Structures are given as structure tokens and as C-alpha cells.
Amino acid sequence: MAVTTDQETLKNFLKRRHPEYYTSLPHWTFVESTYQGGRDWFGANIFRYIKEGEKEFNDRLGRAYRFNHTRETVDLVQKYIFKSDVERSNDAPKEIGDFWNKATQSGLDIDQFMMLVSCMSAIFGRIWVFTDTNKTQQVVTAADEKEAQVGVYAYFVKPQNILDVGFARDGSIAWILVMETRRDDQDPFTATGNITLEYRLWTPDAWYLFDIIQAGKRGEVVRMLDSGINELGEVPCFPVDHVLGENRYTAPGLIDDSAYLDRAVANYLSNLDAIIQDQTFSQLAMPAQGMLPGEDKYNALLEMGTKRIFVYDGEGGAKPEYISPDPSQAQLIITVINKIIAEIYNTVGMAGERTKEDNAVGIDNSSGVAKAYDFERVNSLLANKADSLENAENRLVEMVMKWHGKAAPAEELVKYPDTFDVRSLFDEFTIAQNLSLVDAPKTVRREQMLQVVDKLFPRLAADLRKTIETELKSWPADPVDLAAAASSKPPTSFNASNKNPQTQNRQGQVTSETANKQVA
Incomplete structure (x- = not known):
């Protein structure tokens, strides 16, 4: 897609917003500030009541306090979602393993990054996850990549910074315009420290970076600061919703009300x-x-x-x-x-x-x-949110492999819990024992034993889990099969000095010899 150089067209494009942007922006700003809290929050959200003077209101504002119930509800969901370990396959390719160990440029692993994604999606309803690579044209071989510590990293963008987005007929993202902030802080002595806005346009084959400056009598002028090839072949981002939905630009959040x-x-x-x-x-x-x-x-x-x-x-x-x-x-x-x-x-x-x-x-x-x-x-609620996070993380796996020029694994490598009950492993064994005592159907006992396997081995390799599931198909054995197996065993050996072989039975059982003594 060619980018025009016409100033009027560029200015209109950078100032254009998605139809839902301005209607949602005040709400996004409010829920974020309410979650974060702080003293500045009171100045914008404590209201003056009727007949209250300026001095009285300022004094009351200085004494204002709150318990942050908004943060509490979000943190409670976080606690429940990540109480159980997320299952990630041990058979994952090396590229995925490296990404899981360092998922962001700041060094966060995949667990820490997904916790941030979960928290932000609960606040805003929808955020956008981007992927990128630090690979340059000078890096050619695998040795060069290892020496330069080349890798793929991810980051999330708040909805306030997603200015506009277009979709293809098949529903895929055709392009996206992102607002970024940059601070002039490269040199500790000569840097101005000013914060400027920049606009990055992503397309399936390229990216472009713009800014807007004041140029004297010419007024506002759009400059193209940089551009490059998008080697991924698609827009390197996707939305992550608090719960699964179909809206293309916004989604309901946990704390909307x-x-x-x-x-x-x-x-x-x-x-x-x-x-x-x-x-x-x-x-x-x-x-x-x-x-x-x-x-x-x-x-x-x-x-x-x-x-x-x-x-x-x-x-x-x-x-x-x-x-x-x-x-x-x-x-x-x-x-x-x-x-x-x-x-x-x-x-x-x-x-x-x-x-x-x-x-x-x-x-x-x-x-x-x-x-x-x-x-x-x-x-x-938790199961729906876990499904959303599971889809997002498996989508990350696909993008990471594509950045490395390889096909995504045939099977999904990440599995989030399907249920968030409070039964412990000890409870599962107790249930299994009770099912055996009441002679529950074999299908019921097999399904319950799968629950035991999931909690006993949360990160089981795929091939080993298939082996266990195959063995469970013949468990528990029928009583007829057990009797046939017992009759096929050779007779129990006994000491020649002992004329009654039945006395060799297990301790505590009544043998024929002890039974005769009791009768006598």
C-alpha cells in the first residue's frame, strides 16, 4: 500500500478517529484513573454539594479518602485466574521457549506479561497486543542472531492510543493507526525532556512513523520520521477482550459499572x-x-x-x-x-x-x-476470561513462529484452566475412594480420575497424557476379569514342614488351621 505525500490528506488521516473513539475515551480515562487511585483522583471526582462554600469544599477535598473497591475487584479476578498454573507444553519449539522466558523488552516472562494483559483487559474491556522483533538486516545467520540476542517481544497498547483501525472483508486487520509518546531524554545534559506525540501506521507489508509540527506560517506540517518493511506479512497485533465478544473496536470491561x-x-x-x-x-x-x-x-x-x-x-x-x-x-x-x-x-x-x-x-x-x-x-466469569487469555496466548505463539519464518505447531501449546473449583488434590482422592465404595459406573470413575491426573500433573507432556488416557480406558477392570486373572496364577508354594498350606495366607486372615482351633 503506497503512502501519499499530500499534506492535507495526511493531516486529515492523522486527525481522523474511529467512530467509537470519542464516545469511549472519557469512560476509558475514568475507569483507568479509578483503578489507579491516588490523590489527584479526588480533585476530578469529588463533587461540591449545594450551598457549600469554596473554603469548606477545599477543606473537605483535602480530607477525602476511599477504599479502592475497583482495584480490589480486579485483583480478586487476577488471584483466581492465576491461582492454578497455566499449562504450557514441554514439547514447544525452542523459539517459543525463548519467548516464554523473555516475552517483553524489559525482561518479563510470559506469566508476568499475561498477568498484565489480564489486568488491563479487565479495566478497559479491550486492549491490543503487538509483537515485534529486534532483528536487523545485518543479522543473517543463526549465529548472528545468537550473538546479537535477536528475539521476538510483545507489548500491549491501551485503547486510548488506538486511534483508528480498518478491517478486510475476511475480518482480518487491514491497517491500524497507533499513537505513541516519546520523550527527548537521550542526552542527560542537552535533552529537553519534552514529550511529543508520534503516529505509527501498521500495514501488512510496511510500517510508517509520522509526527505533526508547527512550521511557522505554514501551520501544521506532517513529517514522516521513519518507515520499514513488515516482514511478518500481516498487521502484527490482535485485540484481547476481558471476555470473548464480537465487537471490533470496544468490549465490556469488568469494572464498567x-x-x-x-x-x-x-x-x-x-x-x-x-x-x-x-x-x-x-x-x-x-x-x-x-x-x-x-x-x-x-x-x-x-x-x-x-x-x-x-x-x-x-x-x-x-x-x-x-x-x-x-x-x-x-x-x-x-x-x-x-x-x-x-x-x-x-x-x-x-x-x-x-x-x-x-x-x-x-x-x-x-x-x-x-x-x-x-x-x-x-x-x-473466570472460565470465559480464561478462554480469552488462552486464545490470546496461542495467537502469540503463532505470531512468534511466523516472525521466525516457521509454521505454527499443529496443536495448541497453551491451556488455561476450564473450571475454577476449590477442590484440592486430597479432595479428588477422597471422591475417587467414595466412588469406588458405592460401585459407581466405570465411566464416572474414569472421568473423575482425569481430574486427579490434571491436578497431580498440571504440565504433563502430550504423549504421556495420551498414554495415561489410553490406560484409563481399561480401568477399572471388571470383577470377572479380576477373577480370571487370579485363577490363572500358579498355586501358592508352602513349606514342606507345614502340612496345611492355607496357613501361609496373609496376616490377620482366618486360616483353616485357626478356624479348626476356634471351633474346638
Whole structure:
């Protein structure tokens, strides 16, 4: 695809955005800032209430605090997703093994990188994973690659930086425009430290890097900073969704709703703090007749009332008094906060993480039936997200092999858990024993034994697993087969001095000799 040099066309292209970009950008920015938290978050998300003065609002803003429920829900999903080890084949090619050991330019391995991908996709709903190589034209042979430490690396891009994307008729990505930031920091003494925006266009056969500068009377000018050949033969990126979906540009995230509920909790907590402050430091109300401006007594009264005094006509002989908010208002806010916190965890299917009656303390007193339903919801969410991560990582394997000029493996090398139950290996053996006692059907026992194999050997080689599955097809053996096998064994040998061979049986069993003695 040829790139035009017409300035007007280039400027229109770089300033054009996907139709869903501007509608989604405020939401992406909000959920990211709510997850990250920090003091700057309060300035943009704590709202002034009616009749609140500038000083009161600034003081309340400085005292604002929150428990980051948004981060808590995302981290809980992360904990459950990666509680069990991801199964990666031991038969993977060397190129894949090297990539798994160093998946990013900063040195993160594949586990660490996929944790970041999982976290970011939960926040934004959809992120984009890119792959690239540090191979240059000077690197030709395998020895050159080893000496230059050539490899393929991956990185993710937030949706705010995916400005536009086009799709071919078959659904593949035809091109993508990415916004990048660059800081002038090469030289510690002469560098300006300025941050500039650059725009990278990826196509299946090439890439181009642009920026926009101010050129005096000419106004804005688009420059092509660099370009190169895309040796992969396709756009080297793909989207990763929080859960599997069909939308081409956006996808629902884990905290789409709960982040706004979290903001409401922070605002109610700030209002509660204001009530507590007013309750502790009550306001003085006194007759206006008792205040004489210009006298020391007037200044003393101002200090006594913490510089806020309500005055009224005291001609009837009323005396000064302190007033404070109604305590029932604080109780109402506390009740609402607890209900909202319950909804935060309920929207992500983790109501079991909080109690049903007092969601502000963390004591789980919900019933066993409620916990079972909560688990089914969480298990469905986690299984869907695990499928999305599994697809992404296997897609990475394909791209890495293609960067090396080789075909992808015929079988998928990565397998994420299908279920996220809490049964341990000991529980599986207990279940197997109970199934044997009740004489469960052989098919049931075989399927349960596969669960034992999965937990006992989570990273089993493919050929060895096939051998185990083949052996399980003839397990457990029928009682008729066991009897035939026992009858085919040679008779038990016995000592010549012992005239009763049955006394050679196992310890604890009654032999014919001991039986005769007992009868006698």
C-alpha cells in the first residue's frame, strides 16, 4: 500500500478517529484513573454539594479518602485466574521457549506479561497486543542472531492510543493507526525532556512513523520520521477482550459499572466526613444584639465560633447555643454506602466476598446456597476470561513462529484452566475412594480420575497424557476379569514342614488351621 505525500490528506488521516473513539475515551480515562487511585483522583471526582462554600469544599477535598473497591475487584479476578498454573507444553519449539522466558523488552516472562494483559483487559474491556522483533538486516545467520540476542517481544497498547483501525472483508486487520509518546531524554545534559506525540501506521507489508509540527506560517506540517518493511506479512497485533465478544473496536470491561459505584461511595464518605466534622466542631448560633462590630468582644466571639456564626434576632431574650447536624443523616449515609458496596461486588459476581447484612466489615455470613450460586457466577466469569487469555496466548505463539519464518505447531501449546473449583488434590482422592465404595459406573470413575491426573500433573507432556488416557480406558477392570486373572496364577508354594498350606495366607486372615482351633 503506497503512502501519499499530500499534506492535507495526511493531516486529515492523522486527525481522523474511529467512530467509537470519542464516545469511549472519557469512560476509558475514568475507569483507568479509578483503578489507579491516588490523590489527584479526588480533585476530578469529588463533587461540591449545594450551598457549600469554596473554603469548606477545599477543606473537605483535602480530607477525602476511599477504599479502592475497583482495584480490589480486579485483583480478586487476577488471584483466581492465576491461582492454578497455566499449562504450557514441554514439547514447544525452542523459539517459543525463548519467548516464554523473555516475552517483553524489559525482561518479563510470559506469566508476568499475561498477568498484565489480564489486568488491563479487565479495566478497559479491550486492549491490543503487538509483537515485534529486534532483528536487523545485518543479522543473517543463526549465529548472528545468537550473538546479537535477536528475539521476538510483545507489548500491549491501551485503547486510548488506538486511534483508528480498518478491517478486510475476511475480518482480518487491514491497517491500524497507533499513537505513541516519546520523550527527548537521550542526552542527560542537552535533552529537553519534552514529550511529543508520534503516529505509527501498521500495514501488512510496511510500517510508517509520522509526527505533526508547527512550521511557522505554514501551520501544521506532517513529517514522516521513519518507515520499514513488515516482514511478518500481516498487521502484527490482535485485540484481547476481558471476555470473548464480537465487537471490533470496544468490549465490556469488568469494572464498567462498579467504577461509577465506587465513585459514589467516595463522595458519600466525603459527605459523612463533613457531618462528623460539623458534629465535632459545632457552629455557634447567637443573637445579633450580642455582637458589637469593632470591639474585642466581637473578635473573641468569632474565634469562639470557629469563624462561622449563625446570627438571629434575639430580641425575645434567646441565649447563644451551639448547633450540629442531625446524627440520623450520618446513619442514612452509612446505610447507603453499605448497599452500594454490596452492589459493587454483586455486579462482578463476587457478592460472596462480602457479607449479606453488613458489607462494610468483611465477615462472610451468607448461606451455603447463596455461596454456591455466587460461585457459579464467578466460575462462569473466570472460565470465559480464561478462554480469552488462552486464545490470546496461542495467537502469540503463532505470531512468534511466523516472525521466525516457521509454521505454527499443529496443536495448541497453551491451556488455561476450564473450571475454577476449590477442590484440592486430597479432595479428588477422597471422591475417587467414595466412588469406588458405592460401585459407581466405570465411566464416572474414569472421568473423575482425569481430574486427579490434571491436578497431580498440571504440565504433563502430550504423549504421556495420551498414554495415561489410553490406560484409563481399561480401568477399572471388571470383577470377572479380576477373577480370571487370579485363577490363572500358579498355586501358592508352602513349606514342606507345614502340612496345611492355607496357613501361609496373609496376616490377620482366618486360616483353616485357626478356624479348626476356634471351633474346638
